[in-house]
Amino acid sequence: MNIIIGFLLVLLTACVSCNPVRRIDMKNETADTVKFIWRLNEDSLMNNPFLLSNSKKLEFTLYPPKVKAIKMSFGEGNWSPKDVQKLVGFLESFEIISPSQHIKIDSLPMLKDFLLARRRGIGGARIEIAVMRPVLNDKDAMTH
Numbered sequence: 001m002n003i004i005i006g007f008l009l010v011l012l013t014a015c016v017s018c019n020p021v022r023r024i025d026m027k028n029e030t031a032d033t034v035k036f037i038w039r040l041n042e043d044s045l046m047n048n049p050f051l052l053s054n055s056k057k058l059e060f061t062l063y064p065p066k067v068k069a070i071k072m073s074f075g076e077g078n079w080s081p082k083d084v085q086k087l088v089g090f091l092e093s094f095e096i097i098s099p100s101q102h103i104k105i106d107s108l109p110m111l112k113d114f115l116l117a118r119r120r121g122i123g124g125a126r127i128e129i130a131v132m133r134p135v136l137n138d139k140d141a142m143t144h
Contacts, residue, residue: 019076020125022083024115027069027130028062030098034131036060036070037095078123081116088112098131 028034038058060070077083093106094114105111120126 020078020122022074022077022079022125024072024074024127024129025069026060026062026072027128028064029068029130029132030100031064031133032099033061033063035095035097036062036129037093037097039092039094041090041092078125079115079119079127080124081112084112084115084119084127088115096129096131100134101131 026036036059040056040058042056062068062070074087088108088111091108091111093104094111095105096103105114115127118127118129120128
């Protein structure tokens with residue numbers, strides 16, 4: 001019994017001391033090409049958490065089956081509302097473009113709400129933005 005308690009304490013200590021990696025995952029679960037476009041503020045080009053490019057526009061094209069997901073890392077921690085607000089402050093807009101939809105969010109409060117609603121994992125360490133395959137109801141499945 002003491003061995004089990006000791007093992008659980010070591011496991012608990014290891015889990016508590018590990019900080020999760022804060023990520024944004026963009027996924028394409030469709031058979032079509034999908035683009036995710038982040039537009040950055042002009043003022044934040046050289047001082048933003050994306051640090052992938054000095055371009056104002058960061059475009060990721062996911063074309064299955066070759067590329068179905070992009071995972072961006074933003075260091076240790078969780079996506080608290082304060083952290084999401086800070087990230088949104090570097091942005092002008094976010095777009096998702098596919099053959100079946102075009103979503104553009106250029107309102108910063110709406111973008112903050114969009115990202116907060118997609119937090120996943122323990123403590124919200126990951127934001128998952130996924131374009132899903134359309135679900136057919138029984139009636140559509142029989143006619144297509």
